[in-house]
Amino acid sequence: xxxxxxxxxxxxxxxxxxxxxxxxxxxxxxxxxxxxxxxxxxxxxxxxxxxxxxxxxxxxxxxxxxxxxxxxxxxxxxxxxxxxxxxxxxxxxxxxxxxxxxxxxxxxxxxxxxxxxxxxxxxxxxxxxxxxxxxxxxxxxxxxxxxxxxxxxxxxxxxxxxxxxxxxxxxxxxxxxxxx
Amino acid sequence: xxxxxxxxxxxxxxxxxxxxxxxxxxxxxxxxxxxxxxxxxxxxxxxxxxxxxxxxxxxxxxxxxxxxxxxxxxxxxxxxxxxxxxxxxxxxxxxxxxxxxxxxxxxxxxxxxxxxxxxxxxxxxxxxxxxxxxxxxxxxxxxxxxxxxxxxxxxxxxxxxxxxxxxxxxxxxxxxxxxxxxxxxxxxxxxxxxxxxxxxxxxxxxxxxxxxxxxxxxxxxxxxxxxxxxxxxxxxxxxxxxxxxxxxxxxxxxxxxxxxxxxxxxxxxxxxxxxxxxxxxxxxxxxxxxxxxxxxxxxxxxxxxxxxxxxxxxxxxxxxxxxxxxxxxxxxxxxxxxxxxxxxxxxxxxxxxxxxxxxxxxxxxxxxxxxxxxxxxxxxxxxxxxxxxxxxxxxxxxxxxxxxxxxxxxxxxxxxxxxxxxxxxxxxxxxxxxxxxxxxxxxxxxxxxxxxxxxxxxxxxxx
Amino acid sequence: xxxxxxxxxxxxxxxxxxxxxxxxxxxxxxxxxxxxxxxxxxxxxxxxxxxxxxxxxxxxxxxxxxxxxxxxxxxxxxxxxxxxxxxxxxxxxxxxxxxxxxxxxxxxxxxxxxxxxxxxxxxxxxxxxxxxxxxxxxxxxxxxxxxxxxxxxxxxxxxxxxxxxxxxxxxxxxxxxxxxxxxxxxxxxxxxxxxxxxxxxxxxxxxxxxxxxxxxxxxxxxxxxxxxxxxxxxxxxxxxxxxxxxxxxxxxxxxxxxxxxxxxxxxxxxxxxxxxxxxxxxxxxxxxxxxxxxxxxxxxxxxxxx
Numbered sequence: 001x002x003x004x005x006x007x008x009x010x011x012x013x014x015x016x017x018x019x020x021x022x023x024x025x026x027x028x029x030x031x032x033x034x035x036x037x038x039x040x041x042x043x044x045x046x047x048x049x050x051x052x053x054x055x056x057x058x059x060x061x062x063x064x065x066x067x068x069x070x071x072x073x074x075x076x077x078x079x080x081x082x083x084x085x086x087x088x089x090x091x092x093x094x095x096x097x098x099x100x101x102x103x104x105x106x107x108x109x110x111x112x113x114x115x116x117x118x119x120x121x122x123x124x125x126x127x128x129x130x131x132x133x134x135x136x137x138x139x140x141x142x143x144x145x146x147x148x149x150x151x152x153x154x155x156x157x158x159x160x161x162x163x164x165x166x167x168x169x170x171x172x173x174x175x176x177x178x179x180x
Numbered sequence: 181x182x183x184x185x186x187x188x189x190x191x192x193x194x195x196x197x198x199x200x201x202x203x204x205x206x207x208x209x210x211x212x213x214x215x216x217x218x219x220x221x222x223x224x225x226x227x228x229x230x231x232x233x234x235x236x237x238x239x240x241x242x243x244x245x246x247x248x249x250x251x252x253x254x255x256x257x258x259x260x261x262x263x264x265x266x267x268x269x270x271x272x273x274x275x276x277x278x279x280x281x282x283x284x285x286x287x288x289x290x291x292x293x294x295x296x297x298x299x300x301x302x303x304x305x306x307x308x309x310x311x312x313x314x315x316x317x318x319x320x321x322x323x324x325x326x327x328x329x330x331x332x333x334x335x336x337x338x339x340x341x342x343x344x345x346x347x348x349x350x351x352x353x354x355x356x357x358x359x360x361x362x363x364x365x366x367x368x369x370x371x372x373x374x375x376x377x378x379x380x381x382x383x384x385x386x387x388x389x390x391x392x393x394x395x396x397x398x399x400x401x402x403x404x405x406x407x408x409x410x411x412x413x414x415x416x417x418x419x420x421x422x423x424x425x426x427x428x429x430x431x432x433x434x435x436x437x438x439x440x441x442x443x444x445x446x447x448x449x450x451x452x453x454x455x456x457x458x459x460x461x462x463x464x465x466x467x468x469x470x471x472x473x474x475x476x477x478x479x480x481x482x483x484x485x486x487x488x489x490x491x492x493x494x495x496x497x498x499x500x501x502x503x504x505x506x507x508x509x510x511x512x513x514x515x516x517x518x519x520x521x522x523x524x525x526x527x528x529x530x531x532x533x534x535x536x537x538x539x540x541x542x543x544x545x546x547x548x549x550x551x552x553x554x555x556x557x558x559x560x561x562x563x564x565x566x567x568x569x570x571x572x573x574x575x576x577x578x579x580x581x582x583x584x585x586x587x588x589x590x591x592x593x594x595x596x597x598x599x600x601x602x603x604x605x606x607x608x609x610x611x612x613x614x615x616x617x618x619x620x621x622x623x624x625x626x627x628x629x630x631x632x633x634x635x636x637x638x639x640x641x642x643x
Numbered sequence: 644x645x646x647x648x649x650x651x652x653x654x655x656x657x658x659x660x661x662x663x664x665x666x667x668x669x670x671x672x673x674x675x676x677x678x679x680x681x682x683x684x685x686x687x688x689x690x691x692x693x694x695x696x697x698x699x700x701x702x703x704x705x706x707x708x709x710x711x712x713x714x715x716x717x718x719x720x721x722x723x724x725x726x727x728x729x730x731x732x733x734x735x736x737x738x739x740x741x742x743x744x745x746x747x748x749x750x751x752x753x754x755x756x757x758x759x760x761x762x763x764x765x766x767x768x769x770x771x772x773x774x775x776x777x778x779x780x781x782x783x784x785x786x787x788x789x790x791x792x793x794x795x796x797x798x799x800x801x802x803x804x805x806x807x808x809x810x811x812x813x814x815x816x817x818x819x820x821x822x823x824x825x826x827x828x829x830x831x832x833x834x835x836x837x838x839x840x841x842x843x844x845x846x847x848x849x850x851x852x853x854x855x856x857x858x859x860x861x862x863x864x865x866x867x868x869x870x871x872x873x874x875x876x877x878x879x880x881x882x883x884x885x886x887x888x889x890x891x892x893x894x895x896x897x898x899x900x901x902x903x904x905x906x907x908x909x910x911x912x913x914x915x916x917x918x919x920x921x922x923x924x925x926x927x928x929x930x931x932x933x934x935x936x937x938x939x940x941x942x943x944x945x946x947x948x949x
Contacts, residue, residue, distance in 0.1 A: 069683070
């Protein structure tokens with residue numbers, strides 16, 4: 001039983017606003033790059049990049065980051081994390097990195113992503129952009145740019161579906177078993 | 181002691197007896213056989229219809245007690261077969277020298293449980309039975325054993341393959357045959373001399389046929405499987421070359437040749453040909469060679485590591501054919517117990533051998549079930565023929581053997597095996613009476629088992 | 644996910660398993676290209692190299708792979724161990740496990756030893772070579788290399804040249820490459836190629852010139868000197884003359900054919916120096932790929948539920 005919280009138009013407006021916020025906060029796009037977290041954040045990072053290009057008429061480099069090797073739950077997960085490609089084809093040292101993910105939940109994925117980034121170089125700063133923040137943080141992690149805040153309970157699951165994956169652009173919420 | 185075995189289906193190939201009747205035993209000898217119904221054929225269905233699950237016969241506690249002279253014991257053998265006690269002409273009792281693997285005491289207990297009333301032990305003990313003193317030791321130890329033990333002496337001193345042993349002296353001490361089993365006699369001249377010399381004493385030479393230069397350090401049958409498993413293989417030709425050689429030498433010398441543990445199709449062919457030409461050649465095979473193929477070692481299971489190795493389906497078919505048409509005279513076990521730790525090793529290093537006494541009859545009864553042999557023929561393979569080959573049908577002047585064995589003729593030793601072809605038994609190696617639990621048949625369900633073994637004046641329950 | 648806690652051989656792997664390992668290895672090869680060649684993935688785990696046969700390259704490769712995953716490594720080589728004092732194989736392995744080993748990487752001269760240990764131990768057993776049976780990680784890194792260079796394995800003509808009958812590398816490769824759909828041929832003297840191989844659909848050549856025609860991959864195997872004494876071939880000179888890989892013979896293969904060798908090479912005997920150092924050789928890449936593949940294997944085995 002799922003409910004649609006965001007439709008295609010909502011998503012597009014949110015991403016547009018986030019793109020503006022990113023440019024505003026960083027006073028331009030100088031030394032800025034977007035790194036999407038596999039898998040949910042990669043397409044969103046690319047969309048943000050094209051939006052900022054529309055606004056500033058310049059490209060922000062985009063990369064993708066696999067965090068499977070940095071997870072803290074390897075021995076307790078039911079299935080093993082698939083190792084995917086990490087493609088950050090640019091120097092990140094002294095750059096400001098905007099990590100992009102689809103849903104911010106406990107914050108552990110972001111922690112793993114930060115560790116992965118630190119092994120790739122020494123960024124000047126890391127900011128976080130998420131499409132949905134569903135609360136229930138277990139670590140002191142905060143998003144700088146949020147598409148929408150959606151309070152949820154632990155018995156619910158939030159899923160972002162994207163056109164790039166062959167689905168319709170939308171965000172759905174559904175009831176599931178407690179995954180503790 | 182007086183015992184009567186009632187209403188069993190008595191089968192004695194030596195006398196052509198096959199019918200329901202009673203066997204009367206007195207003072208350790210067969211006193212009388214009374215057959216009621218000579219028309220009963222050796223067919224399972226007919227017997228089953230007459231059977232009503234018999235209660236176990238009443239024994240003194242423990243089942244292996246001595247029986248007072250004045251008592252008459254009755255054994256109800258309705259629905260069961262009563263045959264001459266099984267004779268295993270190829271076992272390794274390991275004593276002296278390897279008592280951690282088996283002793284004469286434990287080995288004979290296992291033999292009784294398996295339905296055997298006589299076993300012939302191979303000489304590759306430590307020291308090797310290549311002289312009268314060791315023979316005497318074995319015989320002395322065997323007096324306490326539950327079944328009769330007849331020693332086989334080595335062919336050559338220390339089984340080195342160079343000098344013949346004192347066959348005459350050893351025969352006097354009790355040896356009933358000679359073999360270097362475990363090893364072949366590689367030197368053809370020595371093998372020739374052995375076959376010639378043994379003629380003077382009328383004893384057979386039992387040959388372990390293996391060309392060591394071909395088998396090298398092989399550990400399983402040579403073929404696609406050995407290559408796939410990365411294990412060195414022993415080609416079938418390694419056995420066949422020596423079978424061929426020994427047959428020719430038997431022909432040359434006129435000696436009595438018995439070929440041990442036949443495992444290949446080619447060997448069966450050669451032996452069949454030798455018999456057609458009227459040569460004095462006999463042969464034995466073991467239950468594992470008609471029950472398992474080399475696939476049994478697929479998981480590097482050392483319990484299936486045996487020499488000669490387990491072969492292929494074609495070889496199994498040929499061996500069954502050979503049993504059926506009489507090419508193979510005997511089913512023996514090549515009982516080779518090993519300590520658990522020795523088998524829990526790298527496949528290359530684990531010793532070869534299967535602990536076979538307690539599964540032999542069950543596996544052999546499968547042949548009856550499959551129609552390869554009749555019970556009559558089975559009794560020949562496991563009792564009459566070994567007796568014939570070893571000269572046990574005629575009474576010996578020896579302290580060990582006072583009467584004929586392998587037969588239920590009046591006056592012969594009361595060595596009897598009573599078996600039930602319908603009883604299902606779960607093979608549980610951990611419950612073996614033998615110290616050797618090394619068997620690839622652990623967990624198998626066998627249909628048909630020995631129920632009672634009578635030997636040396638005692639009655640034993642097998643299950 | 645892999646099905647089994649151990650890697651005993653290619654025979655035991657399904658095509659899906661093999662592809663999973665190769666795909667995962669691609670991800671790990673990335674890590675090896677970075678400045679910081681380490682990930683915290685298997686931090687706190689312990690890997691023990693239990694090598695009963697001498698080996699520097701394979702053992703070092705496993706050691707490095709484990710370290711790159713932040714795993715602690717212990718090296719246990721036989722001449723300096725209690726095995727010399729008569730300790731049984733099983734006892735040695737159980738002792739090592741009692742010390743907390745999560746991975747036991749074993750190389751032994753007897754086939755079936757990893758299988759024996761796998762049954763008795765909770766740790767993941769990785770076969771680094773057991774007698775003449777298998778050397779699965781070598782075959783996996785060879786497959787990875789071929790896939791990387793040629794884009795695929797299915798349909799390729801791959802020739803293995805040399806001592807097939809004694810080579811666990813050859814065996815594992817034969818199983819792996821045929822599973823993945825390649826057309827495998829064997830080239831060498833009849834004494835070194837088992838006849839039974841022809842029975843399972845593999846083409847055997849005793850002439851290297853005929854065997855190399857139009858192949859996509861040439862995989863050379865090391866000739867072991869001990870074989871000379873046992874009648875497998877009369878001399879290394881004769882072997883080299885008839886089955887050594889020279890530029891002339893290599894020209895019979897496809898123009899873009901690659902040359903592989905598991906190492907160590909006998910330069911001048913089975914392979915000429917010009918080829919070993921030449922543009923078609925991928926021998927050194929095999930070494931790098933070996934690291935990535937072994938990291939992938941350890942990562943995937945760690946994820947198998949006991």
